[in-house]
Amino acid sequence: MATGMFSGSGSRKRNGSAIDPSVEEQLNEIREDIAQLMAVLADRGAAASRDAKAKARGARDQAETDLQGLLESGEQMLSDLRGRYADTEREVRRTIREHPLATLGTAAVIGLIAAALLRR
Secondary structure (H helix, E strand, C coil), X not given: CCCCCCCCXXXXXXXXXXXXXXHHHHHHHHXXXXXXXXXXXXXXXXXXXXXXXXXXXXHHHHHHHHHHHXXXXXXXXXXXXXXXXXXXXXXXHHHHHHCHHHHHHHHHHHHHHHHHHHHC
């Protein structure tokens, strides 16, 4: 006669096999533990998802702020460049008016140098 966990006088039939009530209780406890584990995993997954969304939202907001700052900086640099170009243009025009012969001579020398370089 077998004297193990699955044998005994208090066994009853379930689906055609003998199951001890203590084993059935253990199975119920395992099912409850698995259900609790699944609930904990679901909660942690939801929390991780919320954290990831919050981090992504923060990164997006930071990127938008940085992009806005970059655009403003670029616009300021472009405005400064336009101002410098206008100042340089005025200075060149003034110099040409004050020294027309020197300007022609400089242009001729630059043309001769460019022609010599292009011949090679």
